[in-house]
Amino acid sequence: PNMIHLKDYRPPAFLVDFVDLVFELKETDTRVKSTLTLRRNPAAAPGDAATRPPLVLDGRDMALVSVLMDGRPLATEDFQVDERSLTLPDPPDALTLEITTRIQPQENRSLEGLYRSDGMFCTQCEAEGFRKITYFPDRPDVMAAYTVTLIADRSKYPVLLSNGNRVDAGELSDGRHWVKWEDPFKKPCYLFALVAGDLFCLKDTFRTKSGRDVRLRIYVEHENRDKCDYAMQALKKAMAWDEKTFGLEYDLDDYMIVAVNDFNMGAMENKGLNIFNSKFVLARQDTATDTDFWNIDRVIAHEYFHNWTGNRVTLRNWFQLSLKEGLTVFRDQEFTADITSRPVKRISDVRTLRSFQFPEDAGPMAHPVRPSAYIKMDNFYTVTVYEKGAEVIRMIHRILGPEDFRKGMDLYFERHDGQAVTIEDFVGAMADASGRDLGQFMLWYAQAGTPVVTAARAYDPVRKTYTLTFSQFCPPTPDAAEKAPMHIPVAVGLIAPDGGDFPLQLSGEKTPGPTTRVLELRKADESFTFVNVPAPPVPSILRGFSAPVKLRAGCSDAEVRFRFAHDSDPFNRWDAGQTLFAKVILERAAEIRAGRPPVMDDALVAAFRQTLLDETEDRAFIAHAVTLPGEPELATLMSESDLIDPDAVHQARRFVIQTLAQTLRDDFETVFERNRDTGPYRVDPVSVGRRSLKNAALAYLGGLETPEAIQRLFSEFEAADNMTDTMAALTILSHIPCDERIQAIDRFYERWRHDVLVLDKWFSIQAAAQLSDTPATVRKLLDHPAFSIRNPNKVRALVGVFCSLNPWCFHSPTGEGYALLADQVAALDGFNPMIAARMAGMFNHWKKYEPVRRNLMKAQLERIKALPNLSGNVYEIVSKALA
Ligand code: B3K
Ligand code: ZN
Numbered sequence: 001p002n003m004i005h006l007k008d009y010r011p012p013a014f015l016v017d018f019v020d021l022v023f024e025l026k027e028t029d030t031r032v033k034s035t036l037t038l039r040r041n042p043a044a045a046p047g048d049a050a051t052r053p054p055l056v057l058d059g060r061d062m063a064l065v066s067v068l069m070d071g072r073p074l075a076t077e078d079f080q081v082d083e084r085s086l087t088l089p090d091p092p093d094a095l096t097l098e099i100t101t102r103i104q105p106q107e108n109r110s111l112e113g114l115y116r117s118d119g120m121f122c123t124q125c126e127a128e129g130f131r132k133i134t135y136f137p138d139r140p141d142v143m144a145a146y147t148v149t150l151i152a153d154r155s156k157y158p159v160l161l162s163n164g165n166r167v168d169a170g171e172l173s174d175g176r177h178w179v180k181w182e183d184p185f186k187k188p189c190y191l192f193a194l195v196a197g198d199l200f201c202l203k204d205t206f207r208t209k210s211g212r213d214v215r216l217r218i219y220v221e222h223e224n225r226d227k228c229d230y231a232m233q234a235l236k237k238a239m240a241w242d243e244k245t246f247g248l249e250y251d252l253d254d255y256m257i258v259a260v261n262d263f264n265m266g267a268m269e270n271k272g273l274n275i276f277n278s279k280f281v282l283a284r285q286d287t288a289t290d291t292d293f294w295n296i297d298r299v300i301a302h303e304y305f306h307n308w309t310g311n312r313v314t315l316r317n318w319f320q321l322s323l324k325e326g327l328t329v330f331r332d333q334e335f336t337a338d339i340t341s342r343p344v345k346r347i348s349d350v351r352t353l354r355s356f357q358f359p360e361d362a363g364p365m366a367h368p369v370r371p372s373a374y375i376k377m378d379n380f381y382t383v384t385v386y387e388k389g390a391e392v393i394r395m396i397h398r399i400l401g402p403e404d405f406r407k408g409m410d411l412y413f414e415r416h417d418g419q420a421v422t423i424e425d426f427v428g429a430m431a432d433a434s435g436r437d438l439g440q441f442m443l444w445y446a447q448a449g450t451p452v453v454t455a456a457r458a459y460d461p462v463r464k465t466y467t468l469t470f471s472q473f474c475p476p477t478p479d480a481a482e483k484a485p486m487h488i489p490v491a492v493g494l495i496a497p498d499g500g501d502f503p504l505q506l507s508g509e510k511t512p513g514p515t516t517r518v519l520e521l522r523k524a525d526e527s528f529t530f531v532n533v534p535a536p537p538v539p540s541i542l543r544g545f546s547a548p549v550k551l552r553a554g555c556s557d558a559e560v561r562f563r564f565a566h567d568s569d570p571f572n573r574w575d576a577g578q579t580l581f582a583k584v585i586l587e588r589a590a591e592i593r594a595g596r597p598p599v600m601d602d603a604l605v606a607a608f609r610q611t612l613l614d615e616t617e618d619r620a621f622i623a624h625a626v627t628l629p630g631e632p633e634l635a636t637l638m639s640e641s642d643l644i645d646p647d648a649v650h651q652a653r654r655f656v657i658q659t660l661a662q663t664l665r666d667d668f669e670t671v672f673e674r675n676r677d678t679g680p681y682r683v684d685p686v687s688v689g690r691r692s693l694k695n696a697a698l699a700y701l702g703g704l705e706t707p708e709a710i711q712r713l714f715s716e717f718e719a720a721d722n723m724t725d726t727m728a729a730l731t732i733l734s735h736i737p738c739d740e741r742i743q744a745i746d747r748f749y750e751r752w753r754h755d756v757l758v759l760d761k762w763f764s765i766q767a768a769a770q771l772s773d774t775p776a777t778v779r780k781l782l783d784h785p786a787f788s789i790r791n792p793n794k795v796r797a798l799v800g801v802f803c804s805l806n807p808w809c810f811h812s813p814t815g816e817g818y819a820l821l822a823d824q825v826a827a828l829d830g831f832n833p834m835i836a837a838r839m840a841g842m843f844n845h846w847k848k849y850e851p852v853r854r855n856l857m858k859a860q861l862e863r864i865k866a867l868p869n870l871s872g873n874v875y876e877i878v879s880k881a882l883a
Helices: 222-227 229-246 290-305 318-339 342-361 383-400 402-416 423-434 440-446 557-566 570-593 602-612 619-625 631-639 646-663 665-674 685-703 707-719 723-734 739-752 756-768 774-781 792-805 816-829 833-843 851-865 872-882
Strands: 014-024 030-040 055-058 063-069 085-088 094-103 113-117 120-124 143-153 159-162 165-171 176-188 194-197 200-207 213-220 254-260 273-277 452-460 465-473 488-495 517-521 525-530 538-541 550-552
Touching: 063 085, 120 254, 120 273, 143 159, 143 194, 159 176, 194 273, 200 222, 200 229, 213 222, 213 229, 222 229, 229 254, 229 290, 229 318, 254 290, 273 290, 290 318, 290 685, 290 723, 318 342, 318 383, 318 423, 342 383, 342 570, 342 619, 342 631, 383 402, 383 423, 383 440, 383 488, 383 517, 402 423, 423 440, 452 538, 465 488, 465 517, 488 557, 538 557, 557 570, 557 602, 570 602, 570 619, 570 631, 570 646, 602 619, 602 646, 602 665, 619 685, 631 646, 646 665, 646 685, 665 685, 685 707, 685 723, 707 723, 707 739, 723 739, 723 756, 739 756, 756 774, 756 792, 774 792, 774 816, 792 816, 792 833, 816 833, 816 851, 816 872, 833 851, 833 872, 851 872
Parallel strands: 014 143, 213 254, 254 273, 452 550
Antiparallel strands: 014 030, 030 094, 055 085, 063 094, 113 120, 120 194, 143 176, 159 194, 165 176, 200 213, 452 465, 465 525, 488 517, 488 538
């Protein structure tokens, strides 16, 4: 398979001004007639008569029926067709092409292009799926206006949808009907969509700030009609927020969302017609958890926000993916922060970043936020492009401040509306609007790896000065050994001995400023001196996680405990706790590995208790503050100084949980009782926070594994009137080998056997259970009638959860977890290479494990690599892993 490089980018030889598509949708066979109005691109290298570039249209997995140029059939010598393309070697400068093809959506299991999910037809074109629908220059810098006519049987497919406005419709004599759509906005083909099916429609309207009424429509299968109200509210919240925050208004008269069960990712921002994984639309209090509800807010908002960041202004090529994804994730994070709790949102985002992005940046798939080469673009929809990309935008926001950031956004839209642009264009608008130099900042897009920032401090009691000296270092990654120093915003506060913050005055400044200051690092080593510091402070560095780096602040345990008790910055307060917990757990792991009994640290227990009982803080914050780092994050930390031993990590974490539970049992009881729901179930930040703290306390109490604890979990499970509490009790119970566990899992199944989304939870619970027979259970569940390897949600719920959230079991030294994963990769690769590659990526960190596991994983990777007909997707992942 060959590599595509950013440096090889050339503008397209031909542009497409108009596309007219006619689909005749049938269960056996679909006919697509495409009429393209094309002309040579004036911006492309013209060439002379001999070197004029040909017209190449991408296309695969389809049968060509006919090609007409300007109304006349093309002679066979005037075009060539192969597996990948349709080429006209010497076309005129302007032409129309009418291309008729036949495709088989009913056979399409890749869930890319046009395919069937349950009884409906739907599409997924990003990144390169449109070429499975018809021959077309399938690249984002070719933008065209579309008209689309859908023809299908009226009784089976009463709903026929595409992008833009519905302009006409009619009946055919044979029981079929047709609907014509027109999208007035030019768009790249990856934003094309169609849906045909028999669907329920929830209707609403939104009045925009300029007074236009937008018709809102959510389409779902009839059986789910009572599960879309929350999604509709989420959409309206997102629309209002984007007007208020960025002045961005919706541009069409209709906004449609369709929920489908078979979907490779979360959702897709097709212009005016979003297609969603049903998991991010359907929710009712008894079927969805608080996290599910907030994920619906997040994903609905994310796809809606793409209408401006992605659709109106789009990408010149796929290397620029983070231009739309990093920016849109930043926007959805801000939205969630505004509608829930800002500190808690920040904490959970950083948890994700550290658990998944930091390891990616330290492994074989490490790549810059703007990758420079790929084999399959699908492999680069990564936490680096998305979440680190959002961190990069957040740093710009932090450096410029909110007002200048907003000016930069306005300038970006003013300059680039309707264009396909690059990351330079975005950062250029930010620099021009603010007058700031962001030249060095661009390295964040070009260099992979997580920078390590070290801070040293010195207090001068005579001069009353305090100096912070920073050094930065970015470790080598497979793409580059040497890294240049980056422009890093480091937010700093200095905590006084009484726990309050000192006002901050940098040397050279006349008066003290605010208590948190952003220091901008630009050199490998750099010092900042604060004056008028009356007493030696405890430094609080990287407040709000102002940059995606690893900080080595060299604080003593006592100082970290002090920050855990007093830091006014909630993120850093939480982070201080995590630092303490991680240290204590990894020390216990070392004792366990050395064959010594682990001993608990009393100071930690006291600090933990103080936070647990803190009544002044947001409950959701406390819940996060008393939740220990997970095994995946601990493994990553262990890998920084040692090889990973998943057994030691698991045992040490369990030891700490059980010791805390025994020592603080009464306190957990108090917190549990105090935070019980009093009124009806509601999904507001206060209620969600109370539930999360109550369930965190329950998890510790359950960790005692006494008969009373088991009884309580079972009765909480039975009594719960909402899925959050049901899942909390069931999850805790699922780790305890007892009859109640089996009973609860069976009851859950009986109650929800007809709800495919809720059954995903049933699979996940069992896949995440920390029991020695879990690998065998997962094997068995692969054959369960409710499991289907064709459905990505099921694969993620069972295989994905087992491999990524249950490291102790996945890394069982017997190797059965590894064999299971490799078998699934092999099975998936035959029909859904995108999902196969995602799963194969779970072996990426094999080199960081102790030798037994490392060799077992390597053997499975080699086995996968040797499979006949391996897809480019999986090849790219495993060949990099083995390199
Ligand atoms: N843009 C889509 C992701 C498409 C993934 C293609 N393999 C969803 C999103 O980020 O909004
Ligand atoms: Zn996105």
